[in-house]
Amino acid sequence: MSILQNVVRAIQSSGILKHGRTINEHVVPEYFTKQLWSQQRSNPSKDRAALEVLDENFKNVEAFGGYISALKAPQFVRQQVRNKYDKEAAVNFSRALQKIKQSSKSQAFLFELTNHEVKEFIRQLVLVTPKNIGISSQDVSRTFPLLVFGSVPPIPDFDNDPDRLERYIGLLTHTAFHSQSPSKNSDVIVERILRELMHPLNKATINLRTTTMFNDMIQYYARRNDFASCREFYGQMKIEQKCPNTKTYNLLLRNLAMKIPRVKKQLGFKEATFYLKDMKKNQVFSDVVTWNTCYQLLLDDISRGLFIEKMIENDVPVSTPFLANLFKSDEYTAEQLLTFLTEHNIPLCPRLLKVCNEKLIKEEKYLAVWECLKHLHEKGIKIGVQAYNMLLLPLAEKGRLDLVLIIFYRMRYVFRINPSLFSYRIIFKVLAWYRKNEHFDLIYNWMKLEMLKHTNGVLIRDSWFIKCDSISKANAVAISQNELEGFSLLLRSVSQSEWHIGTKYWHTYQFKMFKSRVGVRHATINWATWCDTATEA
Numbered sequence: 001m002s003i004l005q006n007v008v009r010a011i012q013s014s015g016i017l018k019h020g021r022t023i024n025e026h027v028v029p030e031y032f033t034k035q036l037w038s039q040q041r042s043n044p045s046k047d048r049a050a051l052e053v054l055d056e057n058f059k060n061v062e063a064f065g066g067y068i069s070a071l072k073a074p075q076f077v078r079q080q081v082r083n084k085y086d087k088e089a090a091v092n093f094s095r096a097l098q099k100i101k102q103s104s105k106s107q108a109f110l111f112e113l114t115n116h117e118v119k120e121f122i123r124q125l126v127l128v129t130p131k132n133i134g135i136s137s138q139d140v141s142r143t144f145p146l147l148v149f150g151s152v153p154p155i156p157d158f159d160n161d162p163d164r165l166e167r168y169i170g171l172l173t174h175t176a177f178h179s180q181s182p183s184k185n186s187d188v189i190v191e192r193i194l195r196e197l198m199h200p201l202n203k204a205t206i207n208l209r210t211t212t213m214f215n216d217m218i219q220y221y222a223r224r225n226d227f228a229s230c231r232e233f234y235g236q237m238k239i240e241q242k243c244p245n246t247k248t249y250n251l252l253l254r255n256l257a258m259k260i261p262r263v264k265k266q267l268g269f270k271e272a273t274f275y276l277k278d279m280k281k282n283q284v285f286s287d288v289v290t291w292n293t294c295y296q297l298l299l300d301d302i303s304r305g306l307f308i309e310k311m312i313e314n315d316v317p318v319s320t321p322f323l324a325n326l327f328k329s330d331e332y333t334a335e336q337l338l339t340f341l342t343e344h345n346i347p348l349c350p351r352l353l354k355v356c357n358e359k360l361i362k363e364e365k366y367l368a369v370w371e372c373l374k375h376l377h378e379k380g381i382k383i384g385v386q387a388y389n390m391l392l393l394p395l396a397e398k399g400r401l402d403l404v405l406i407i408f409y410r411m412r413y414v415f416r417i418n419p420s421l422f423s424y425r426i427i428f429k430v431l432a433w434y435r436k437n438e439h440f441d442l443i444y445n446w447m448k449l450e451m452l453k454h455t456n457g458v459l460i461r462d463s464w465f466i467k468c469d470s471i472s473k474a475n476a477v478a479i480s481q482n483e484l485e486g487f488s489l490l491l492r493s494v495s496q497s498e499w500h501i502g503t504k505y506w507h508t509y510q511f512k513m514f515k516s517r518v519g520v521r522h523a524t525i526n527w528a529t530w531c532d533t534a535t536e537a
Helices: 005-015 038-043 046-057 086-101 107-125 163-174 186-197 213-223 227-239 246-258 270-281 286-298 301-313 320-327 334-343 352-363 366-378 385-397 401-414 420-434 439-456 463-475 481-496 510-518 529-534
Strands: 145-150 176-178
Touching: 005 046, 005 320, 038 163, 086 107, 086 385, 107 270, 107 286, 107 301, 145 246, 163 186, 163 213, 186 385, 213 246, 227 246, 227 352, 246 270, 246 286, 286 301, 286 320, 320 334, 334 352, 352 366, 352 385, 366 385, 385 420, 401 420, 401 439, 401 481, 420 439, 439 463, 439 481
Parallel strands: 145 176
Antiparallel strands: none
16 A cells, blocks of 8 residues: 555544644844834944853853853763764765665665664654644744844843743744844854853853743754754753753754755664653653654655554544655655645645645746746735745746746735845846846846845845846946836836746737836847846856
């Protein structure tokens, strides 16, 4: 019986669990800066002053060997003097594993290699599974802004309001800050503040720390691929007698799933079994997210089939993220995914949409992706900017600056979806390839103006923006406000007309009208020839 047939049995047995998020609190930087805003204006180096205060508090602490070394007992493994990491053994193991995966009998070989560890791993997972399994409530309580264009908020006074510390650490770990000042590296400032606030010898915060704070720290360093720090914060939790919850173990198990494609000396089943045993010891039960994450650790279809059988036996419902992990395999096409969702009346969640778009883009069915995004907008379904970036990226790699600009304009001004910094990076990258085009300076200045509108005047100078800026300065072409407005009108006209991604032209009958109405030379852009004018960077 195939994996997909087992999943159908699981759906018929326990149904589909839709992930719903209930937002209890929305944390924004103004929560911490409202009272101190006037002081911050008079003191532009507020972040540096905050770090100096922390340095003053810890000037008497004699640290040895890094952040965690001040904790004398018990000692962490990373502090002990050991032999260097055996890179050669890790490379050899990873190469051997890759050869097994590429062989014709890979499924049988992988099952024979891992079956004992997988059986124990699944057995421990079943032991921590409750009768009425669902989604842990700790995973659905807060929301934070992804991007803030401004300085890092100063450390608040949390003596009278201990909950402010938890909100502050949550904001720093979930939000990226971008400041106008080139001397301020927000990532360094944030990490330094977090390290000091969560230091084991910080007496001001040691009694205020919660499990949620440690979960935020583990999630923060997991995004930075610093898995050793994640394990250290997990150890610090137990030392400070903060009981881990379901989300803690879900994050640690997800770290193991993230390390699967990396070079390593062994598989992650033993470490996963250790976490599951620790869950049983601390009387922490698994949820649907735990089962979804554990499924990602499996390497062969035989183990996956056994895993789904255990899901059916324990009445674990199939969730939409689980289906997204299942259909990631190259074995399934986008058509099979959409057919499966239609037959079983499963809604298209963001993760399933991402998997579907990835498969369509891999098949170079760009028009199908665009029609899907347009259909969701017409139905009033709000989707994130990542779905549009997935379409912009392959078109940019093909040198289709015309299509990229039209999709960008329609995304922002028709669908009302704010672009991300990655969206601008994509456009500046493909624009740099058109450095010899006569309309380069117009498009560069228009995109620069769009970025400043989005970032509240903060100019994000990545490598491709700097390259385009250098080209524009070398060209020394002055662009008037009338020309910028004319270009916006041109984009609006083209975005409203019918066009086809598979061709190198639009039915742009409006161009002659705009040439007489706008009165700028750029209204006569020949979009059909743009694909042939690109030059390699």
